[in-house]
Amino acid sequence: MGEFIFKDPWWFLALAILPLLIWLRGRRSVPVLLVPFAAAWHRPSLTTLSRWPVSVAVFGLILIVIALARPQRVEDKHEVNTKGYDIMLAVDLSGSMQAEDYENHRGPVNRLQAIKPVIQAFINDRPTDRIGVVLFAGRAYTMAPLTFDHDWLERQIERITIGLIAEDGTALGDGLGIALTRLEQAARQKNGQRQGAFVVLLTDGANNQGSLQPQQAADIAKSRGVPVYTIGAGRSGIVPMPVFDDKGNRVGMRRMVSDLDENTLIEIARHTGGRYFRAADNDTIADAFASIDEAQKIEFQSKSYLVTTEFFHWAAAPGIVALLLGAFFARTPWRKENT
Secondary structure, rough: OOOEEEEOOHHHHHHHHHHHHHHHHHHHOHHHHHHOOOHHOOOOOEEOOOOHHHHHHHHHHHHHHHOOOEEEEEEEEEOEEOOOOOEEEEOOOHHHHHHEEEEEEEHHHHHHHHHHHHHHHHHOOOOOOEEEEEEOOOOEEEEEEEOOOHHHHHHHHHOOOOOOOOOOOOHHHHHHHHHHHOOOHHHEEEEEOOOOOOEEEEEOOOOOOOOOOOOHHHHHOOOHOOOOEEEEOOOOEEEEEEEOOOOOOOOEEEEEEOOOOHHHHHHHHHHHHHOOOOOHHHHHHHHHHHHHHHOOEEEEEOOOOEEEEEEEHHHHHHHHHHHHHHHHHHOOOOEEOOO
């Protein structure tokens, strides 16, 4: 919501003086000559001067004073110094994320359903961070670039579903590589090292797609000084997997072997200076993001620009017209009939 203000309110002092001047003019003393029987000589005048030009001129002067006070609406007028990190979340959307080996208060849920509220809570807990999202399955895509608009980001997280990426698989290296690309900002680099940034990589499988191997992506992250925190989702062993028909209707359940490659995730975290977390249930997912949330914050500056809308011309234009009309008709022998 904008705020309506007057840029130069001291002009209202001149407006306040106007009634005083008119009152003093009406009380000024004038010489009086007493003539006996003058009432007998008086004859009503056929015409009298109209006072409306003076009223119009005064009204125009009032509008001009309001215009000189510069009324305007201010949309924003603050600049905030904040502290935070640049964080890219790389989230696995492969078909195996449908495995229902998590539970909440309503019963069994799949891995994505269990992870989404934890990610949203993580975003809420870091209001001064710029956060972006990369999704990967058989390919990797940027869903959201780095942003301070966490409300918009939460809405994007809410619409994430399995199948959003058509190509199935786990392009783990590509997902990490694109996340690192989104952190490329010269203004945040010093001696070739990216300052104040890290990646959270969440997956439930092993790399089996993509052009970039996980170790190659980890080497890039290390060379840029970007820690990678890895999270292995899902339980080990045999897990329940829903079965769907061609129309997307759920028709049954089957058993699937969880193929999480923990060794690769541990090596990525160790190689880049991050940490590895095993998220086998809802509590360990929350603990993993809570531990990441303890990362040290650095100072950034979030600029907010002053946007104003001027309204002085809405008072100035009619004020000038009214003042000119009043002056013109006051000097013109414009008279009205008196009955």
